[in-house]
Amino acid sequence: MRKSLLRPLIFLAMLVFVAGPGKAAAAAPAADGAAKADLLASVQPASPNGTGSKLSEVDELKDRRVGVLQGSAHVEYVEKTWPRATLLQYNTPADLLLAVKTGKVDAALSDAEPLRAMLRQDKTLGMLGGSLFSFPEGVGFGKENTVLLDQFNQFLARLQQSGIHADMVDRWMEKNIIDMPTIANSGSNGELVVGISDGSLPFVAIKDNRLIGFEIELSERFGAYLGKKVRFSQIDFSGLIAAAATGKVDMIIAAIFITDERRQSINFSDPYYEEATRVFGLKKNIAAYGTSITDSDSGVPFFTRVAASFHSNIIREKRYLLLWEGLKATVLISILATILGTVLGALICYMRMARQSVLNVPARVYISVLRGLPVLVLLMFIFYVAFASVNVDPLLVAVIAFGLNFAAYAAEIFRSGIEGIDRGQTEAGIAMGFGRFSTFIHIVLPQTVQRILPVYRGEFISLVKMTSIVGYIAVQDLTKAGDIIRSRTFDAFFPLVVVAVLYFLISWVLMLALEYVERSTDPQRRREQAVRQ
């Protein structure tokens, strides 16, 4: 047993060793900075025009690969301004950053404020040119929710008059003070659900497992103004508008530019900030920074850097709590969905095997539809369509979606298991005097369980991994926790590695547990164990 425990651990250690230092490509012995820069450069695929030359002005992006945040106003800008550029869209700012750092894009567009915060932390990044354009940012509301919209506009006007707004801008944007002031809130008027997206400082971030940022403070102040307790719901940026339009959340605030297109779906408040858009990329790809860029990491021993990454990504601001919460969500969804899926699967299997077409046909349809539908689509469908007007915990939606999906596969697994049992077993039970049902319970089922467990186990493990998409409906699972950390620390790799390791550990532990069940239900092994004791 000890040996089998050790082996995966060694594997894990190797994984961390290879990918650990934050910059996978930089894992070479740190001889000198120049050698390392070469190494980094060699990982980058050549840009489409084949020149790979340094960028000196923004317009050179016209035939390059440009990264943008999916669903942002930047998409439209790039499409209009540089139609020949390769446009690559990313879901989160963290992904966008990762794309820049790994050379998947030559440069990326970003809101100026978060970019400033990012650049403070990561010395390899630099800006290209000046501001492209600026847009007013507003809070979004569902079309029906005009009362709340008016209340917000009054609140904002008051905030600006009293000078609190100016103070907020000064603290978050200019002075980079990242502490939340205490805001008194009676919370007696109910709840205000605010949709946010994991942006980055200064707007939204997580520190000490708490949400902080300009927009968080603004929301909290608005909540206090209304006397409502604020509940934040994390949603991918591209899903925000839908969440507001369908009433999933009361309002959305995520540095959203007020555009005419968006006005068609939702109402916007008066602008609370005017945001510029800037271009950024790796310094060594930007001519303005010259050639003498040295990576601050070079010369630092490998293990020191791993330790530093570990500290900044896991320990600082209690980020391990984020991971722990995410871990719990992932395990909870997996287990509950499996239970739901198993029960439902048994029912579907019963219907599928029934002779009456009233039962049999719906089961067939269910199985083929659910198996032919991507889980992500199912998940979004249930969240935004089926439960559109109901305030439902996204965790529950995830359990339902994965449970429904699992049921379709489980039903077929059960059926093949049951059909694989020799008819003679049933006949012998019936001839002995068992009824049809008790024959199934006492004779067929125990043999089926034994037979299907290996396949079932595989299906379960793949379900665990499949749950990594629940971030789309604002569930903070393990993957999402990793994304949040990435968006806060701007360390592209380390959180990914940690998340990968954690997924592996979950799967491995759950696999061992199921293997144990499998062994304990195998009668022949059970006897051997009894003999040994």
Add this chain to the structure above:
Amino acid sequence: MIKVEHLSKSYGDLCVLRDVSAEIRKGEVVSIIGPSGTGKSTFLRCLNLLEHPSSGSIHVDGVDILDRKADITKVRQKMNMVFQSFNLFAHLSALENLTIGPVKLKGMDRHAAEAKALDLLRLVGVAEKADRYPNELSGGQQQRVAIARCLAMDPEIILFDEPTSALDPTMVSEVLSVMRRLAKDGMTMAVVTHEMEFACDVSNRVFYMDEGQIYEEGTPQEIFGNPKKEKTRAFVNRIRSYNYRIVSPDFDRYAMNAEIEAFCEKHILPRDTRHNLMLAIEEILEFYKPDLRSGPLDLAVTYSEKTEALEAAFERSGEWPNPLESDLQPDDLGLRIVKGVSEAVDYQVAGGRSRLVVRIGKE
């Protein structure tokens, strides 16, 4: 204790049982024999409603089991079954196979059930393997455990569905001896079997089934010693036959000879015997030659695997004199040859048909 009346069973257009009536009395051992595919197993499986009859009635101890109100599971508990493929519960040890019924169905105490199960396993000689699983037992052992499993339910009758057909020849006798012992102890048994010796020695009555009916029924002495019907006789003597109809003098003699040779080879007849058979047929056909235009002549070559008797029969309609005694033959050489190669020659004229039978000695 079981009374079957006008039982029929069809699968769609295929009629497997037609109008079967029979009775099995307490303490009786009834063997059901007959060629494959004549409804023997279906008949047995109708008795405990593993197959639902299309029509007819079945009474067990006076209870009409086809009545919707009848509790068939209760009836089955006293009428257990042994299957051709054993059907031991694969996830249970031999002992557990015996205890599951009494414990779950009769609410018997587990310890009492286990003690009884061990006794029964001892009775069938597999007590040593009590904690083994079915896949760890030989076929013969599995079938004996299956019999013990039936006994564990204290049945009033056991239905055996070809209990030895799936066994290696070496294991048949161990199962049969257990069955003999049960019969001696007075267990009521209905046995579908191909073991003629068992059917003959052990049973009180034998049903010969053919064409979906109980074709002939009687004591083993009647069925095996003096069967009344032709098909029964052919079956119990394991008679194999080859038939050929000659319709004109120009029939394909070579094709017929080749087929007779193939028949002889199939039944492993010695070369000399085959030669004598061919010679006798050829010479006798010479005698028939002048009459072949006047109507068809049926040739039947039969061989009994039991008595090893080889016969050639020539039959035609009409009452004819014995061709072997005709004066038309130019010489008596043919007749001498026929008499030389055959053990006996018999000529009968009855019911408007004339029949000549020659028995060829086996050397």
